[in-house]
Amino acid sequence: MSSNLLVVENLTVAVAQKKIVSAANLEVPFLSVTALVGGSGSGKTTLGLAILKLLPVGLNVQQGRIWFDGRDISGFFEEKMRLLRGKEIGMVFQEPLYAFNPVFSIGDQIAEVLRVHTSLNLRQRRLRILELLNLVGLPDPKRAAANYPHQLSGGMRQRAMIAQAIAAGPKLLIADEPTSNLDVTLQARIMELFRKLKDELKLSILLITHDLGMVSHMADRVAVMTEGKIVEQGMVKDVLKDPQHLYTRTLMETIEV
């Protein structure tokens, strides 16, 4: 328990009687990159959202506990969760174009997070925004901050999104398919960025993805999910060397690792 930042115990999420995630157990150790791998519709995104209690209306957590940083957050109400979101758990969404509000500039939207979670004043916030945008590798932070989401390219948007997610200094970053809309070279660069941020900011990352190739490069631990169940979990090299579950083997056959 003590070496894990996030522990999901026996979590079941269901809509009406149909289970989307059934009895999932997941551990994210401190300062690790843990990958959650699965095909489309396997429930991996739902699991990610369930951790933050951002499930869409109709989906309910039926049972299970979520431990974050030694606290049981499964019983937290909205108000306490709000302090957790952004501040301690950051989330990077799949499509940064939709995850930004089109009518505010990037800088504004990062400032919003800082305003909620920190006590910085206007000038300090401005400096911090430039610092963050620089940290995620945007070439011209000043311009990027003044730009609107549609003015940035896909890769830059994703970087801006990451800057927003780490703005308040979270301990855990949940990245939901952060690279699936980018081309291969960009994917590699964004992944590099995640690695860098992890070391510099002492982050732990839960990487939700369907790309085993990326997992083998990036992650320390991997959990394989299919049809709402986590069927295999362990260190990446062990799992990939000797996959126990049929589904993991099928996944591996589809790509060259």
Add this chain to the structure above:
Amino acid sequence: MRLCEMVMMVPGFYLLLALRAAVPDNFNSLQVYFAIIIILSFIGWAGLARIIRGMCLSLREREYVLAAKGLGLSDLKIIVRHILPHTLSYSIFAVMLSIPGYILGESGLSLIGLGIQDPYASWGNMLSDAMSIVRIKFAPWILWPAFFIFLTVVCFNVIGDALRDCLDPLLKGEGENT
């Protein structure tokens, strides 16, 4: 929202007449004028409210609302910062387009003598002089108020249209990207 529908169900002009009848006779024109405004807004809010509600219901499913929630913003902040601004362009447009409606409503009331009374001028009560064909024959210039009402209504419509074109962020964004 049922309340909105009930308000919308009542035919506007007749309710206007009925409510106007409830206003005491000894009001002077200024008071009558404000009474008319209150009555008009009382029947006018429902349509816009319903549309804004519908827009909010659709906007709250947007991914950036989820993202904003994921960043720890409170519901109020999300409503004020991320949902209402998107309804603003429509609201301005709708307000612009409804101004002519109210002008017409006021003129209509004044025309039939229920609105603004004589010492005060209104296009409506000026036009009420033009209600008989004989007068128009001998003094055709008393039809001018009708022309001005027409002009004002058209102007507000054009302004409303132009405003929407330049305010709508989505239309703008589409031009520059993709």
